[in-house]
Amino acid sequence: MYNEDTKSFEEIKKEIDLDRLPQHIAIIMDGNGRWAKGKMLPRSAGHKAGVERVKEIVKAAGDLGINYLTLYAFSTENWKRPKDEVESLMNLLVLYIRGELNNLHKNGVKIKVLGDIEKIPLLPRREINKAIKKTKDNDKLILNIALNYGGRYEITRAAQLVATEVKNGMIDVEEITPDIFKKHLYTKEQPDPDLLIRPSGELRISNFLLFQIAYTEFWFSDVYWPDFTKSHLCRAIIDFQKRVRRYGGIKG
Numbered sequence: 504m505y506n507e508d509t510k511s512f513e514e515i516k517k518e519i520d521l522d523r524l525p526q527h528i529a530i531i532m533d534g535n536g537r538w539a540k541g542k543m544l545p546r547s548a549g550h551k552a553g554v555e556r557v558k559e560i561v562k563a564a565g566d567l568g569i570n571y572l573t574l575y576a577f578s579t580e581n582w583k584r585p586k587d588e589v590e591s592l593m594n595l596l597v598l599y600i601r602g603e604l605n606n607l608h609k610n611g612v613k614i615k616v617l618g619d620i621e622k623i624p625l626l627p628r629r630e631i632n633k634a635i636k637k638t639k640d641n642d643k644l645i646l647n648i649a650l651n652y653g654g655r656y657e658i659t660r661a662a663q664l665v666a667t668e669v670k671n672g673m674i675d676v677e678e679i680t681p682d683i684f685k686k687h688l689y690t691k692e693q694p695d696p697d698l699l700i701r702p703s704g705e706l707r708i709s710n711f712l713l714f715q716i717a718y719t720e721f722w723f724s725d726v727y728w729p730d731f732t733k734s735h736l737c738r739a740i741i742d743f744q745k746r747v748r749r750y751g752g753i754k755g
C-alpha cells in the first residue's frame with residue numbers, strides 16, 4: 504500500500520525504466536465520494552475533481568509511452584446510485600469529451616468504450632460515438648473508457664456470442680479455446696493489463712476485467728482518486744518493475 508512521496512514528479516520519473524514499461528495499465532478510479540465528504544462537499548464535487556485527475560493521468564500515460572490505458576468510469580452496478588448522482592456522472596462525461604476531444608486527438612489518443620453503450624443516455628452516447636469516430640485512426644495511446652461495464656456481463660455476453668457462432672455452424676464446440684473466447688470480449692485484440700491500480704483503500708476488484716486480469720500485477724493506495732497524481736502513477740510503475748512475473752512457472 505503506497506501513500507506518500509517526498510520527491511518531485513521529475514525525480515520520481517527518472518526511476519522508471521522506460522524500456523520495461525507496462526504495455527497496458529488499468530485503473531479503478533475510486534474514492535471521489537469520500538474525498539468530497541471529507542471536505543464537506545457534495546459527492547458531485549468529488550466526481551468533478553476526479554475528472555481533473557483523468558486529464559492529468561491520460562496526459563502522463565501518453566507522455567511516458569504507455570500504449571493502453573483502461574479507466575473504470577461507471578460500472579453495471581453504479582446504476583443503483585441516486586438518479587442525480589448518475590446524471591452528474593453522465594454530465595461530467597459529456598463535459599470531459601467536449602473539453603478534451605481535440606486535445607486527445609492531437610496527442611494521438613484513440614478512444615474506445617468497454618461496456619454496453621446502448622444503455623447510456625442519448626446525449627453522452629452521442630458525444631462518445633463522436634469521440635470514437637474522430638479518434639479511430641490514432642494509435643499512440645488506446646484509451647479504454649469502461650462505461651456501463653461489468654466483468655460478469657462481459658463474460659456472459661462473450662459466451663452468448665460464441666454460442667451463436669456454434670449455432671450458426673461457424674465454429675465447432677471443440678474449437679472454443681481461451682484465445683477464441685477472448686476475441687469476443689470488449690478488449691478483443693488488446694493485450695491483458697500488466698498493471699491494475701486501485702486507489703481509495705479498497706482491496707477488491709468490483710467486477711472489473713475479470714477475465715483479463717488472470718496474471719495482472721495489482722497496486723493499491725489509500726489516496727482517493729481526486730488526490731491521485733502522475734507521481735502516484737510513476738510509483739505504481741516503479742513498483743511494477745520490481746515484481747517478478749512467473750505466470751505459474753519458476754522464472755526468477
Ligand code: IPE
Pocket residue numbers: 532533534535536537538576577578581592703
Ligand atoms: C468513484 O468514486 C466514481 C465512480 C464509481 C463512478 P465513488 O463515487 O465510488 O467514491 P466513493 O467510493 O463513494 O468514495
Ligand code: IPE
Pocket residue numbers: 531532533534575576577578581705707709
Ligand atoms: C468501482 O467502484 C467502479 C468504478 C470506479 C467506476 P465502486 O465504488 O462502484 O465499487 P464498490 O461498490 O466500492 O465495490
Ligand code: MG
Pocket residue numbers: 533534535
Ligand atoms: Mg467507490
